[in-house]
Amino acid sequence: MAALIAAALPLSAPYMGAQTAAAGGSGKIHGQVIDPTGSPMVGGGTISLYEGGMTSPNQEAKYTLPVDAEGNYKGDNVAAGTYTIAFRKPDTPKDKVVDQIDGVKVVAGADTEQNDDLSRPDYIKTLTPEQRKALEETKAKNATILKENSQIKNLNADLAKARQDDKDKNYADAAALMQKDATIKPDAAVLWVELGLAQRGLKQWSDAETSLQKGLALDQGAKKPDPNMDGAAEDALGEALASDGKIPESQAAYDAAAKVNPSGAGMYYQNETIVMQRIGQADATVAAADKAIAADPKRPIPYYLKGQALIGKATLDPKTGKIVAPAGCQEAYQTYLQLDPTGPFANDAKGVLAEMSQTQSTNYKASKKH
Secondary structure (H helix, E strand, O other): OOOOOOOOOOOOEEOOOOOOOEEEEEEEEEEEEEOOOOOEOOOOEEEEEEOOOOOOOOOOOOEEEEEOOOOEEEEEEEEEEEEEEEEEOOOOOOOEEOEEEEEEEEOOOOEEEOOEEOOOHHHHOOOOHHHHHHHHHHHHHHHHHHHHHHHHHHHHHHHHHHHHHHHOOOHHHHHHHHHHHHHHOOOOHHHHHHHHHHHHHOOOHHHHHHHHHHHHHHHHOOOOOOHHHHHHHHHHHHHHHHHOOOHHHHHHHHHHHHHHOHHHHHHHHHHHHHHHHHOOOHHHHHHHHHHHHHHOOOOHHHHHHHHHHHHOOOEEOOOOOEEEOOOOHHHHHHHHHHHOOOOOOHHHHHHHHHHHOOEOOOOOOOOOOO
16 A cells, blocks of 8 residues: 655745753754654655854754654764754755754753654644645545555455455355455455355355456456456356356356466366366367366376266277277376376276277276266
8 A cells, every 4th residue: 555645845944043052961862853744754854953043044053963764863972952953855955944943952961852743733833825735635645545554454354364264165254254345345356356256165156257257357457457366266257157057158267367377277277177077068178178288288187087078978889899989088098197197086097998998798888977
């Protein structure tokens, strides 16, 4: 979130005189310059210490101390006495100051704290009507930003909890939390995406489609879309659409996931293969497996699922009594075993390959789907 806005006001005023008195020994002084909005002064500057008041515009300060990026200043070995301190911004003319404070006492052996608070009422009174108007506008903006910061802090905490709930399969809790937050901040794409993921976990396919599509539309309309989030959203949308019987739309969602986040294409297409196999779409399973293999040929699962989808279309040659599997089926099982010889489906793949090489005395039955 944006940092607090510093007031950009041309605050300069002539010096006013001050009475000082010298004393023996030395001490320290430190403090902070606060801008008219009540925030630490940004942009640097100097704090000057003057003995005996200002007698000439060209009078040299006895001490000049830098103001850092947080508005802080400090000085050591400052002669004990009473001073006028004056704050200047880097562009303040030498014969003018932004603010000054009279009667600041530095005590020998002590560390004096003296802040310069430009938000105090007597300083604000010195501003012109235009400057005061600009200041009030800045304060209003700051208040809005503070409110948004607080809100986003709470939303981030909810987001972390929802993600943990999803991981723990507490989908109902995650969905309720994200539904509440998406209502509070409906322009936050990530909240809609997380809501959609939770609804997918609950198998609320239509609701998941709506939430995921809304999140995608918001993020893709942003200045810097998040390809990882959009890829995950399209991936989840693909599952929701397929489970809702919308096969072409599902395939388009998986293609969109691979396009928006190419580095995850192998994973997205493998997920598509699994989903299509799960809902009994053999042709779509083969098509998804081919895309997954093209994107990442080292993933074993797409080969196995391709072989499984194809073996379901196998026939028995009446002359030889051997199984006649569609083209690519045997190669798919063999490649799966090469990549994962002890994998969870290795025994099934070996069994199918063994049956394909034997003469069958009865009609072949395709292996049970996993």
